[in-house]
Amino acid sequence: MARATSNSVNPHARTGVRIVVAGDKGTGKSSLISTASSDNFRPNVAPVLPPTTLAVDLYPDHVPITIIDTSSRIEDTNKVAEELQRADTVVLTYACDRPETLENLSTFWLPHLRNLEVKVPVIVVGCRLDLRDENAQVSLEQVMSPIMQQFREIETCIECSASRHIQVPEVFYYAQKAVLHPTAPLFDQETQTLKPRCVRALKRIFILCDIDRDGALSDAELNDFQVKCFNAPLQPSEIIGVKKVVQDKLSEGVNERGLTLTGFLFLHALFIEKGRLETTWTVLRKFGYNDEIKLADDLIPSFKYAHDQSVELTNEAIDFLKTTFDAYDADFDGMLRPREIDELFSTAPESPWIGNLYEDAAERNAFQGLSQDAFLSEWALMTLLNPTFSLENLIYIGYAGEPSSAIRVTRKRRTDRKKQHSDRNVLQCFVFGPRNAGKSALLNSFIGRPYTEAYNPTNEDRYAVNVVDIARENRKYLVLKEIPEGGVARLLGKKESLASCDIAVFVHDRSDESSWKASSELLERIASHGEETGFEVPCLIVAAKDDLDSFTSAIQDSIRVSQDMGVEAPIPISVKLGDFNTVFCRIVTAAEHPHLSIPETEAGKTRKQFNKRMGRSLMFVSVGAAVALVGLGAYRIYAARKSSSG
Known part of the structure; x- marks a missing residue:
């Protein structure tokens, strides 16, 4: 599999990224923004710059970037807070030549973001690198590691110098990347493993690409996958190279039929560890996943129905569920045990039946197993209560028909x-x-x-x-x-x-x-x-x-x-x-x-009798009015005839 390139298509791409730059006074916020936008260092810049837009073609993803500078004045605290709450990502600056500004990140700025409930990636940037004391041998990793352990929202740390043009473009590249290709949903930094929801999504993608259902991606299937995700085929030598990388590290990652699920997951973990998150995100987005690693809303049809209508599964969907039940009944006992149910939903973000609402709703045997009737009953309940969620989970577990063919809206x-x-x-x-x-x-x-x-x-x-x-x-x-x-x-x-x-x-x-x-x-x-x-x-x-x-x-x-x-x-x-x-x-x-x-009720009967009497009265009035109109019409005809004969 190759690195995602600038021509990769993301059907759910953002229309822009809003980056808010904050930090102590004099840490170089405005100089950093000015140099990034003009590629030219100016010694005298305004204390606070107006919103700045970077050129769209500056970075491979071609997503517009707007940078918001913030004031360091106490009287502007509320305005700064509002900007931070609107941010897609936050760049926190400190001055490399002023250690107290670095300390303020963990004592003020990062706790402040949490208090404001700003839940976006944070990029920590050491500015004024050129002014740091040359005798101070400082390892960025050594300094930042304890802070990053405490504040997991920190995505990247980088040092730069606006006056020397050192790593200035990289600051906003990492900031944009943290939004477009975030680490947090995919990877657990503490355990250095893929997160469960990421594993489930990649497993579903693997199964969809395993056309012959033999549990491995053959060379042809691997190539089709590459073309679908990256619009470019893999050369035979590249396929051999991919499989060799996996096999050298993980023997069970490749077998005689091709790349196994274990190997497929290993490759993605490797990409992420090497900082190539865009590769995994490109794959996920090509298969319709959003930033929460769930199918995007526009892939799940919405249903409009009146309050006295309901939604239920069609026979086509029920037949699919019966077949699925049989496929996951590993011991052929006519029951799905909890582990078999977990396996069935292992390609969904999580099992939809966790919690008392569903766990307590259907008949289960002594081992908490579900018969086919109980299994279908759970689906009937889920579809009744939340049809969109039910349809979404049908798709997760492999329903390949048109989504609309799985659901029907009843009459009123x-x-x-x-x-x-x-x-x-x-x-x-x-x-x-x-x-x-x-x-x-x-x-x-x-x-x-x-x-x-x-x-x-x-x-x-x-x-x-x-x-x-x-x-x-x-x-x-x-x-x-x-x-x-x-x-x-x-x-x-x-x-x-x-x-x-x-x-x-x-x-x-x-x-x-x-x-x-x-x-x-x-x-x-x-x-x-x-x-x-x-x-x-x-x-x-x-x-x-x-x-x-x-x-x-x-x-x-x-x-x-x-x-x-x-x-x-x-x-x-x-x-x-x-x-x-x-x-x-x-x-x-x-x-x-x-x-x-x-x-x-008695009140209802009385109301009904009253309505009947009113109906009869109105009928009599209508008949009387009709007779009167007929009489009036007859009189006018008679009068006209009499006038003409005279």
């Missing part, structure tokens, strides 16, 4: 109600209920968790997702979203809060009369909110803990409420006894036919 839920049927494959159910009603137990049972008597209140929204088989050709992914009692007010604070809900379930403890009262009040609130906003949702009532003695009055009242509101009678279940009364199938069926289970 209002349309579902009018058509009296939902064609969604992924249905979202909001689970409401008071504390200790059995909401969490319902979610746990849905994903195969054993029943426990221990009560652990849920304080944040929680998800559970699984496949529900309704009929031979009717499989749905059901997402249960537990809404903690304390989260209801927050949920209903938004008009469209119920728009993403396909069905709501209200759980109460059948043995606790107060539990039913609280649950019925929630049902009333949700139904009222739906009527007021137009985002009505079908509802079911679940009477949990059917294994305990029930309150007769609560049972009678719950049946009466369900009849009055026009929803199905409460469904008794016992998670403890494993008696679910087909509750999950009934949830899906009700969501598929939403018009049958939408509750009506």
Whole structure:
């Protein structure tokens, strides 16, 4: 592989680099900028120069550079801070002939940048090199090493002399390079190794270039890679040379088929260690990566959809995921264990399922493995909650089709109600209920968790997702979203809060009369909110803990409420006894036919009757007006005829 050249194309290139120069008074800031821009040293320059632009063709990347000089006056402190916060990179200067200015870098300037939350590369520049005492034998590396250990944001240290034209252009070359080809995202200076996200990206690139999937880049594949990234082929002798460099240092880096992944990663680490970061960055950017080593935003289609629409995977994407599941099921046990899941996502910046949201959402076996249904359920949930993120990860793990072919936007839920049927494959159910009603137990049972008597209140929204088989050709992914009692007010604070809900379930403890009262009040609130906003949702009532003695009055009242509101009678279940009364199938069926289970409040009924009466009144008024107009027209015709006959 060759060094990146000036004609390499970066589809996500910056339009410019803003360099802010700061440091103690008299350290040579203005002289440095003046000499760099004019290639001529002037002994008398203004204390603070106006913004200075360097010639675009001064450096190979042809990116415009704007240099901002800063004042050393105390009264300009706030203005300097504003400039530093707008910088792409900061050049901090000290005077080689004044040791106290070097000390001020670590005691003031570098801590000051951190306090301002300036998180950009820093170039430390020793100016006035020509004025340093010749008897002072100073090693820049020896002096700067402790400071660089403490302040990892320092990218490069360099000494220069504006009056002697020593290394002045190099200062701003390194400053620009620190922005266009930064070290921090790629390489850990402390361990001297590639960073994990860089390794993952390079692994994905290697796999994409390994056309025959034999685990090595052949000479032809290596040459194709070179042409794609650097617009120039490798000569046979160069290919031999590359492989020899690797093999001499790392025997497993090359085999009889070509350059292995280990060798490919080794080469990039070598480039970076030798200061050739532009080579690795050119490769990454050619494959669509941005400065965070993630796919650039413009490579991931964005989706526009209404609040009452949702996004789900197409059959094409699901088929790809099934094939991928089989490919990574190394022990052929029908499960993906954690290490196999990690390997599957090893070409993504990180595993998307780290964290309780996903780790706690799907059914896992005793070894934390996922079945194919559970694996697909996790994808269904991720696509529902964050379709762009889901699509991005599909691409990371090798989906090669058009990105738009992996995702479909469903029709509006209002349309579902009018058509009296939902064609969604992924249905979202909001689970409401008071504390200790059995909401969490319902979610746990849905994903195969054993029943426990221990009560652990849920304080944040929680998800559970699984496949529900309704009929031979009717499989749905059901997402249960537990809404903690304390989260209801927050949920209903938004008009469209119920728009993403396909069905709501209200759980109460059948043995606790107060539990039913609280649950019925929630049902009333949700139904009222739906009527007021137009985002009505079908509802079911679940009477949990059917294994305990029930309150007769609560049972009678719950049946009466369900009849009055026009929803199905409460469904008794016992998670403890494993008696679910087909509750999950009934949830899906009700969501598929939403018009049958939408509750009506008394206020809603009154409003509907009023609207009907108003409709009839308006109809009568319209008919009366029409009759009057017809009569008036007939009279005018009669009058006209009478006038003409006279």
